Amino acid sequence: MPQDRHRLLQRQLKRYVGDMEEIPEHWQAFLAAVNDVYQQADQDRLLMERTLELSSKELLHANSQLQDMLQSVEQQVSDRTTELSQTNDSLAYALEQLQQAQWQLVQAEKMSSLGQVTAGIAHEINNPVTFIQGNLRHVKEYSEVLLSLISKYQIIYPRAPMEIAGFLEDHDVDFIAQDFPKIICSMANGTERITKIVLALRTFSRLDEADLKDTDLADDIESTLMILNSQLSLREGNSIEISYQRPTDARMIECYPSQMNQVLLNVIGNSIDALNGCKKFTSGVELGAIEPHPFTSEELTYIQDQASPKIWIVTEIQGDRLSIRIIDNGIGISEQIQSRLFDPFFTTKPVGQGTGLGLSTSHQIITKLHRGELVCRSHPGWGTVFEIQIPLSQSMVAIKSCTIAI
Amino acid sequence: MQIQQGTWTIAAGWDKPMVCEWGDEVQLVLVFGSPSVIQESAWRSDLQQQYPNARLLGCSTAGEIAGTMVLDESLVATAIRFEQSQVKANVITLSPGESSLTAGDRLGQLLEKENLTHVFVLSDGLQVNGSDLVRGLSQHLPEGVSLTGGLSGDGDRFEQTYVLLDDEAQSNRIAAIGIYGDRLRVGYGSLGGWMPFGTERRITKSEGNVLYELDGQPALALYKTYLAEHATGLPATGLLFPLRLKDQGLVRTILAVDEAEQSLTFAGDVPEGSIAQLMHANFDRLIDGAIEAAETSHTALKGGSTELAILISCVGRKLVLKQRTEEEIEGVQEVLGEQAVLTGFYSYGEISPFAPGAPTQLHNQTMTITTFSEF
Numbered sequence: 192m193p194q195d196r197h198r199l200l201q202r203q204l205k206r207y208v209g210d211m212e213e214i215p216e217h218w219q220a221f222l223a224a225v226n227d228v229y230q231q232a233d234q235d236r237l238l239m240e241r242t243l244e245l246s247s248k249e250l251l252h253a254n255s256q257l258q259d260m261l262q263s264v265e266q267q268v269s270d271r272t273t274e275l276s277q278t279n280d281s282l283a284y285a286l287e288q289l290q291q292a293q294w295q296l297v298q299a300e301k302m303s304s305l306g307q308v309t310a311g312i313a314h315e316i317n318n319p320v321t322f323i324q325g326n327l328r329h330v331k332e333y334s335e336v337l338l339s340l341i342s343k344y345q346i347i348y349p350r351a352p353m354e355i356a357g358f359l360e361d362h363d364v365d366f367i368a369q370d371f372p373k374i375i376c377s378m379a380n381g382t383e384r385i386t387k388i389v390l391a392l393r394t395f396s397r398l399d400e401a402d403l404k405d406t407d408l409a410d411d412i413e414s415t416l417m418i419l420n421s422q423l424s425l426r427e428g429n430s431i432e433i434s435y436q437r438p439t440d441a442r443m444i445e446c447y448p449s450q451m452n453q454v455l456l457n458v459i460g461n462s463i464d465a466l467n468g469c470k471k472f473t474s475g476v477e478l479g480a481i482e483p484h485p486f487t488s489e490e491l492t493y494i495q496d497q498a499s500p501k502i503w504i505v506t507e508i509q510g511d512r513l514s515i516r517i518i519d520n521g522i523g524i525s526e527q528i529q530s531r532l533f534d535p536f537f538t539t540k541p542v543g544q545g546t547g548l549g550l551s552t553s554h555q556i557i558t559k560l561h562r563g564e565l566v567c568r569s570h571p572g573w574g575t576v577f578e579i580q581i582p583l584s585q586s587m588v589a590i591k592s593c594t595i596a597i
Numbered sequence: 598m599q600i601q602q603g604t605w606t607i608a609a610g611w612d613k614p615m616v617c618e619w620g621d622e623v624q625l626v627l628v629f630g631s632p633s634v635i636q637e638s639a640w641r642s643d644l645q646q647q648y649p650n651a652r653l654l655g656c657s658t659a660g661e662i663a664g665t666m667v668l669d670e671s672l673v674a675t676a677i678r679f680e681q682s683q684v685k686a687n688v689i690t691l692s693p694g695e696s697s698l699t700a701g702d703r704l705g706q707l708l709e710k711e712n713l714t715h716v717f718v719l720s721d722g723l724q725v726n727g728s729d730l731v732r733g734l735s736q737h738l739p740e741g742v743s744l745t746g747g748l749s750g751d752g753d754r755f756e757q758t759y760v761l762l763d764d765e766a767q768s769n770r771i772a773a774i775g776i777y778g779d780r781l782r783v784g785y786g787s788l789g790g791w792m793p794f795g796t797e798r799r800i801t802k803s804e805g806n807v808l809y810e811l812d813g814q815p816a817l818a819l820y821k822t823y824l825a826e827h828a829t830g831l832p833a834t835g836l837l838f839p840l841r842l843k844d845q846g847l848v849r850t851i852l853a854v855d856e857a858e859q860s861l862t863f864a865g866d867v868p869e870g871s872i873a874q875l876m877h878a879n880f881d882r883l884i885d886g887a888i889e890a891a892e893t894s895h896t897a898l899k900g901g902s903t904e905l906a907i908l909i910s911c912v913g914r915k916l917v918l919k920q921r922t923e924e925e926i927e928g929v930q931e932v933l934g935e936q937a938v939l940t941g942f943y944s945y946g947e948i949s950p951f952a953p954g955a956p957t958q959l960h961n962q963t964m965t966i967t968t969f970s971e972f
Contacts, residue, residue: 224920231919238837241825242877246795253796 196222197229291535295552306449313389320389324382331375338368391417395452403585405443408451408515412504413437415455422463429473431466435504442506444513445584450556454565457549458517458577459502464540465521465575466500478572485568486576493518494574508583512563515579523571532567557581598904598971599678600938604663605640606671607633615647615674623648623676624684625774627907628655628761629662629942630672632751635759635766640672648676652686654774656719657759657766659750659912660922660943665930667915667922667943669752675940677905681780681971685709688762688772697726700771701733708775710739715783717907717967718746718773722758722945723852726806727959728865730771731948735957744957745785745967746773747909748864748946753833753916755852758945776969782901784968786893787949787960789848789911790886791876793841800871806849807860808840808867815859820851823875835861836913839962843872850913850961852945864946865959876962878917880924887914887925887964891932894966897953901970903933908941910964915943925964933968 196204200222208214214222341364345351351359359365394414416433423431470476478497486494493503503518524532531537533554557565563581599619604612626648628635635657644653663673687707691700708716716738720730727748738744749758759766776783798819802810811819821828823838835851840863842849853862867873887910895903908929915922930939947965950957 228920238825238827239877242794242823242838245823246875249796 196226197233200226200229287535291551291555294535295555309392309395313392316385317389320382320385324379324386327375327379327382331372331379334371334375338371341368388417390414402447403445404448405445406448406451407441408444408446408448408513409437409442409506411448411452411455412506412515415452415459416504418456419459419463422460429500431463432499432501433504434501438506442508442513444581445586446561446581447556450560451581454553454556454579455515457553458579459504461550462502462517462519462521462575462577465519465523466502469500469521471497471522471572472500481570481573484570484573486570490516490518490568490576494520494570494576496520497573509580511583512580513583517577517579518574520574523573524567524569524575525571529567529569533565561585598680598969600905601676602663602673602938602940604661604666604668604671604673605630605634605643607637610639611643615643615676617647617676619678620647620676621650623651623678624682625677625679625686626651626653626655627675627677627940628653628672629658629940630655631661631670632657632757632759634670634672635761637672638765640674641765644674644676651676652684652774653761653763654686654717654719654772655761655766656747656749656772656942657722657751658942658944659752660915662908662910662926662939662941662943664939665923665926667926673940673942675905675938679776679778679781679971682714682776682778684774684776686762686772686774688760688770690767691721691724691769691771697729698733700725701730702736703733704771704773705734705737708737708773709777710737710742712777712779713739713742713775714778714781715776715967716742716744716746716773717776718744718771718948719760720746720748720771720946721760721769722748722750722864723755724758724769725771726865727946727948728806731957731959734773743783743785743950743953744948745783745907745909745965746948747942747944747965748948748959750912750943750945753830753912755832755945780971782898782970782972784894784897784903784970785949785953785966786890786895786897787947787951787963787965788886788890788893789839789876789960789963790882790884790889791839791841791848791878791962792882793843793874793876795875797843797872797874800867800869800873803867803869806852806863806866807855807858808863809858809860811873816861817854817856817859820854820861832861833912833916836911836916836962837877839876839913840867841874841876842867843874845871846951847958848876848960848962850911850946864961878914878962880918880921883914883918883964884921884925884928888928888932890964890966891929893952894968895933898968898970901972903937903968903970905969906933906937906939906941907967907969908939908964909944909947909949909966910941911947911960911962912943912945913962914964929964929966937968 204211204214391414394410395418412435416435423433471478481491481495484491497520501520505516505518507514528539533551535551537551554565557563557579561581562585563579566578567575568578569575601615601617603615626644628644635655641653661668661671661673687704689700689704689707716734718734720727725748731744735744749760751758757768759768760770760772761767762772798811800808800811801813808816810816820831820835820838824831824834827834827837831854832851835854840849847865849863849865849867851861852864854860855862894906906929908926910925914925918925926939930937947960947963948957949960949965949967
């Protein structure tokens with residue numbers, strides 16, 4: 192039927208055939224077949240276009256869903272990684288804390304036992320020493336009386352019987368008379384030293400002083416030096432000279448005295464070790480340039496004294512803090528090691544000689560327990576300064592931090 | 598092998614006289630006709646008279662193939678006199694409620710196995726799950742025996758299909774012939790030429806060959822969206838978008854729709870959990886697919902010249918190719934050679950291995966070719 196014909200076919204027939212009436216009847220079936228193909232092609236094209244459009248939409252939708260899913264997965268992975276990393280960090284921190292706590296417990300136990308032993312020894316020694324010291328005065332008096340008596344006898348009876356004269360000569364009584372007061376004096380010095388050592392032991396052990404307490408740390412510095420005294424003779428022959436000027440007036444600091452002693456022992460002990468391994472005092476090693484250096488001008492004047500091994504202990508009040516500087520002119524510490532100095536279990540000492548916990552525990556005691564600072568300034572080859580700074584009063588710090596917290 | 602072929606229509610009868618000197622030696626006559634024509638009795642009596650000793654095997658179609666012609670509303674009869682081979686035939690009628698697997702199993706039991714070379718099966722195209730039929734039947738085949746065939750058609754109506762063996766054509770039937778002898782070479786090949794497009798979808802709800810949901814959405818709704826105004830032509834227009842089952846490497850075609858259930862019935866299984874993708878076609882790809890199937894089946898004859906080729910091509914291809922349908926048959930003829938006699942039909946399902954050595958499967962939307970050569 193012409194009216195059902197495809198518009199293009201209709202136009203083509205009009206253009207190329209002209210009069211429709213002239214198309215023979217037997218061509219109609221052929222035209223119908225051609226018409227079918229034209230229309231089918233249109234339908235196929237429409238279907239394809241629709242298919243393409245729908246399919247594109249679906250693919251775009253699927254793509255966007257995938258993107259969302261990918262983002263969500265990435266976010267989940269990122270969250271989980273952060274979570275794991277945090278857990279890992281806190282586990283590592285917890286482990287470190289545990290190890291430190293364990294070491295501190297062991298140390299505290301050791302210090303406690305050491306304190307008990309030293310306090311016990313000090314107490315036991317103290318009694319006989321007091322006894323000796325008390326009687327020594329009488330011994331001096333009595334000996335003076337007896338020597339005076341002999342002297343008087345010799346004046347009154349210048350010619351002594353042979354037997355007496357022989358005895359005096361045989362036993363060199365004249366020498367005894369000269370030496371005896373010296374011996375007594377020496378014994379008195381000895382007992383005085385024993386008394387000082389006992390006092391130092393008692394101060395250092397700080398038995399029953401684990402709690403916060405007003406303390407004059409000068410006593411602690413002196414007792415620590417007394418304890419370390421035996422280590423001051425170096426292997427190479429020289430002795431370490433300690434320069435410490437005890438302040439004239441007492442400075443009472445609120446602190447944990449037995450813990451502070453532990454810090455002083457560790458830090459001063461390290462300085463002694465730094466000087467012990469130092470070849471520059473014996474073999475004249477060439478020192479490098481001092482500039483640049485991290486020291487204050489005051490510290491520099493100490494450190495530039497490179498004549499013989501020395502440790503200077505300088506204490507001063509800086510505002511509301513007490514500063515204790517332990518300065519040595521030893522081998523110094525490289526920057527690389529300085530960055531790890533307070534890490535737990537970090538040590539440069541041979542296996543078995545250092546635990547790697549001395550300085551890390553000291554750091555903890557100063558920063559955590561006393562809310563202070565422990566810093567190190569060093570120049571390899573020249574020397575090292577450890578500076579301890581703690582607040583004069585712990586309760587003042589607590590009040591301040593509370594105020595900040597509020 | 599001697600072959601005689603003719604076509605019959607209600608209006609004109611035979612296109613040429615079906616007469617030959619060796620008529621009583623013909624063992625098999627293949628008949629493929631449109632549902633209305635195949636139910637006629639006139640052509641049958643002609644054939645039975647002309648080939649008194651032959652088995653008459655055939656089915657209804659969605660288009661008949663006679664040489665390179667594709668016909669509608671006709672019947673093509675191909676009389677075959679094997680010189681070296683024998684033919685035995687069996688038929689079963691589906692019992693009410695009988696599964697396709699059981700039916701295939703039953704038919705398989707009837708087949709004589711000794712000296713069996715090849716089995717060719719024709720089945721009702723709407724009442725049978727082709728996948729199950731193949732499974733049931735295959736389990737009875739001795740090693741090395743091949744199976745090809747197809748599901749009968751009903752034009753683009755999808756209402757009723759018929760199968761016949763000797764007597765009148767009936768629905769709910771499955772018929773098979775066994776070809777016996779060791780001087781016969783059989784080749785086969787099956788290829789579609791359809792292209793998957795768009796997103797991959799998961800079959801989220803299905804039962805056997807009934808598909809309910811893709812990606813949790815009603816499958817029928819998706820087809821209607823793509824078909825737009827063509828949706829009124831369902832289920833036939835559903836053939837424009839066959840479904841590819843990615844994991845199985847198979848293509849499935851729609852046989853029926855159920856508006857109430859929002860479901861689609863396919864010619865074979867659409868297993869739940871499988872990944873599916875819609876497919877489309879263009880002329881060139883379909884024709885290339887047919888040619889490639891012909892090449893596969895020809896190569897399988899190992900140098901033998903194709904004497905007879907049964908072409909079973911999907912109704913979906915005819916729906917797309919329309920006036921160009923014969924081009925795929927011409928392509929096959931060019932590959933197989935002028936001496937090859939072509940017969941066959943447009944079907945609701947094709948049964949064949951993809952290539953020699955592969956297991957037999959139900960295909961859709963393919964051109965499936967079985968070639969025969971005696972030596």
